[in-house]
Amino acid sequence: xxxxxVTTFGCxxxxxxxxxxxxxxxxxxxxxxxxxxxxxxxxxxxxSIREKADSRFLAHLGHAKRLKLADPTRVxxxxxxxxxxxxxxxxxxxxxxxxxxxxxxxxxxxxxxxSDSLTAQGFFEFEGxxxxxxxxxxxxxxxxxxxxxxxxxxxxxxxxxSTRGREVSRPADELVEEVRALAADGVREVxxxxxxxxxxxxxxxxxxxxxxELLERLDAIDAIKRIRYTSPHPKDMREDVxxxxxxxxxxxxxxxxxxxxxxxxxxxxxxxxxTRERYLDRVALIREHVPDVAITTDIIVGFPGExxxxxxxxxxVCEDVGYDSAFTFVFSPRxxxxxxxxxxxxxxxxxxxERMQRLVEVVQRRAAERAQRFVGRxxxxxxxxxxxxxxxxxxxxxxxNKAVNFSGLAAPGEIVPVQITGATSQTLSGELSLLAAASxxx
Ligand code: 5AD
Ligand code: SF4
Numbered sequence: 001x002x003x004x005x006v007t008t009f010g011c012x013x014x015x016x017x018x019x020x021x022x023x024x025x026x027x028x029x030x031x032x033x034x035x036x037x038x039x040x041x042x043x044x045x046x047x048s049i050r051e052k053a054d055s056r057f058l059a060h061l062g063h064a065k066r067l068k069l070a071d072p073t074r075v076x077x078x079x080x081x082x083x084x085x086x087x088x089x090x091x092x093x094x095x096x097x098x099x100x101x102x103x104x105x106x107x108x109x110x111x112x113x114x115s116d117s118l119t120a121q122g123f124f125e126f127e128g129x130x131x132x133x134x135x136x137x138x139x140x141x142x143x144x145x146x147x148x149x150x151x152x153x154x155x156x157x158x159x160x161x162s163t164r165g166r167e168v169s170r171p172a173d174e175l176v177e178e179v180r181a182l183a184a185d186g187v188r189e190v191x192x193x194x195x196x197x198x199x200x201x202x203x204x205x206x207x208x209x210x211x212x213e214l215l216e217r218l219d220a221i222d223a224i225k226r227i228r229y230t231s232p233h234p235k236d237m238r239e240d241v242x243x244x245x246x247x248x249x250x251x252x253x254x255x256x257x258x259x260x261x262x263x264x265x266x267x268x269x270x271x272x273x274x275t276r277e278r279y280l281d282r283v284a285l286i287r288e289h290v291p292d293v294a295i296t297t298d299i300i301v302g303f304p305g306e307x308x309x310x311x312x313x314x315x316x317v318c319e320d321v322g323y324d325s326a327f328t329f330v331f332s333p334r335x336x337x338x339x340x341x342x343x344x345x346x347x348x349x350x351x352x353x354e355r356m357q358r359l360v361e362v363v364q365r366r367a368a369e370r371a372q373r374f375v376g377r378x379x380x381x382x383x384x385x386x387x388x389x390x391x392x393x394x395x396x397x398x399x400x401n402k403a404v405n406f407s408g409l410a411a412p413g414e415i416v417p418v419q420i421t422g423a424t425s426q427t428l429s430g431e432l433s434l435l436a437a438a439s440x441x442x
Contacts, residue, residue, distance in 0.1 A: 004030045005039035009057050010047025012230060013103070013193050014080055016135070016144040018045045021079070021106045023134035028110060032136075036067060041075045041113070046082035048159050050332035057082055061094060068096045075099065077109060081163040085335065087124050099123075103164050104130050104149055126150070126165030132178075139384065141413035143187045147175055147214065151195035153233065155260075156271045156338035157300065157331060160195055167194075169201050172209040176217050183223035188413060189382060190218070192229035198236040212240035219248040225415060226382065226399065227251045231258060231298075235273045237282045239289075246289045253290055254324075254401040257282065258298040262317030263310035266303050270339070276313065283321050292373075294324035294400035301359055302331040302352035304342040311355050315362050322366045324400065325426070328359055364425040371423035374402070378433050381418045383410045398428065408432025 004025045008018040021043065022032060033039040042064050047053040064076050077099040078090055084102035091097060099112045101123040107130050108123035129149050137143055150165040151158075179190055192214075194200060200211040209217075218227055227250045232241070234257055244251050257279075261267050264275040274282075286293055299314060318326070330352050333340040347355075379398040387393040387405045395405050396418075406418045408431055417433040 002030050002040040003033035003038060004041040004043060005033045005036045006043045006045060007036070007060055008045045009053055010045070010049060010081065012144060012191065013146065013195075014045050014047060016146060016193060017080070017104055017106060019135040019137060019144070020133040021045065021109065022136035024106050024110050025113075026136060027134060028113060036064065040073070041077065042067060043077045043079065043109075046078060046080035048082040048085045048163060048334065050329065050334075052332070054082060065094070065096050075113070077101070077112075079103070079105065079109065081159065083122075084124055084163040085159060088122050091120050091122065095120075102126070104146075106130060106133055128168040129170050137187075139412065140186045141382075142189045142191070143182045144191050144193050145175060145178060145182070146170070146193045147197060147229075148194040148200050152199070153196060153273075154271050154338075156269065157303065157334065157340070159334040159337055162336050164195060167196065167199065167203060169204050169209075171204060172201065172214050172217060175214065176221070179218050179221055179224060183221050186413070188224065188415070189226035189228070190224055192218075192227065194229075194231075196231070196233045196236065197229045198232040198238070198241055210240065211236075212238070212244050215241070215244040215248060215251055219244075219250045224250055228254065228401070230256050232256065234258070234279050234282050237286070239285060242286050242289050245286075245293060252399040252401065253292055254294045254296070254399065255286060255290075256296045256298075257286075259314075259317060259321075260298060260300050261303060261306070261310065262314035263306070266306055266310050269305060270300075270303060276317065280317065280320065292400075294370075294402065295321060296401070297321075297323050297326045299326055299328050299359065299363075300331050301328060301355045302347040304331070304339060304346040306331075306347050311359075315359065318359065318362045318366060322370050323363060324370050324402070325367050326363045328356060328363065330356060367425035368423070371402070371425060371428065374398075374400075374420045374428055375423050376420065378417045378419050379404065379428070379430075380415050381406065383412050383414050383416060385412050394432075402428050404428045404430060406430045406432060 006018050036042050046057045068074050075098045079101045080103050083100045090100045098120050101108045105123050148169040150167040151161045152167045198211045201209040381396040381404045383396040387395040393405050393407050410416045418430040419433045420428050420430040422429040
């Protein structure tokens with residue numbers, strides 16, 4: 001039996017594409033190998049969001065080259081955003097690569113593997129959602145569902161619109177069917193994926209379905225206990241979506257709302273289409289309807305031209321909002337983007353590093369403060385497995401998407417009440433509620 005190995009870089013969309021890749025390879029009769037050394041087909045699902053993502057992948061590719069030299073019958077495939085961003089150039093730069101394909105084009109990989117082709121091939125057309133492949137899920141009770149592909153925004157720093165194409169929504173009926181089938185297969189939590197999830201459905205004809213309507217239809221599926229989504233765009237964070245969090249039992253109390261910068265001047269240069277005030281207004285509306293919600297974000301430091309005054313405004317928004325956590329990135333110029341063509345270095349490297357340290361300090365301090373609100377409460381935790389730091393304890397996630405380490409007995413996939421006794425900026429700790437333990441012991 002032939003074996004494959006997939007290395008995945010980048011976002012959850014890529015993780016999900018890799019699951020579909022694995023599901024497709026399984027159905028072709030391949031088996032998964034534990035390491036690339038043992039595989040006949042070595043695949044990379046790549047990312048290009050920042051320079052670091054490129055360089056990490058290129059280091060791995062060197063390893064694949066050595067394996068291919070040792071055994072030329074091996075197939076080396078490169079998929080995803082990096083492949084899409086360089087297209088056929090991949091074969092000039094890395095002649096040992098046999099097949100390359102853009103994000104989501106998993107079915108093209110199948111075509112290549114089942115053909116008798118002896119020449120290298122690249123597949124880089126944008127085709128919308130490509131086929132219904134059986135996903136090979138990491139956990140049986142959690143699943144990703146891709147609700148749209150592509151992105152119609154033009155954020156000046158971002159490579160994604162050029163690697164994933166124009167936005168195409170999948171029909172709502174098809175998504176409801178997919179989630180029903182997942183529920184029947186043991187899934188209790190779904191995470192809806194899209195580059196801009198809350199602009200979902202505007203392109204659907206003849207009947208448009210809004211993102212809020214989609215949430216409502218998925219919430220009606222009984223066995224699905226938790227619905228999450230990523231990422232929304234602040235400009236499309238309308239009241240109907242916010243109300244879905246307040247009114248639909250499965251929609252979790254967590255919203256990831258990428259800020260990027262707290263300065264309206266920089267937001268304009270980033271082409272984010274909202275101002276600092278409009279963003280803060282969205283946060284206020286969210287907190288009005290869902291007071292206990294966890295809000296998380298993405299922030300870029302050192303965008304070309306960011307002054308100390310601009311950066312101070314970002315710090316101020318972080319202080320005011322009090323994020324439950326934040327992903328923070330140093331600006332990385334990307335090929336083919338508007339901001340990538342601006343002179344980088346407008347903000348000196350040391351300055352970027354220093355700003356990042358100050359930002360992380362504020363983010364972590366506020367996250368730690370925010371987390372204290374959970375201490376003394378009982379939270380529903382979806383059990384994921386054993387704790388990473390202490391094998392005698394369990395680990396799971398609260399509806400707020402907080403990692404919770406706790407003592408007690410429960411099986412992965414169960415949702416159990418946990419009494420929270422401690423909180424840091426990153427994790428909560430606690431004990432399985434006695435009541436729950438007793439009722440399950442009966
Ligand atoms: N440089 C730094 N961070 C970036 N992001 C996207 N493009 C860049 C870039 N060129 C960040 C944004 C986005 C997250 C997924 O990655 O914050 O929300
Ligand atoms: Fe990376 Fe963005 Fe592509 Fe995801 S969509 S793999 S984060 S470049």
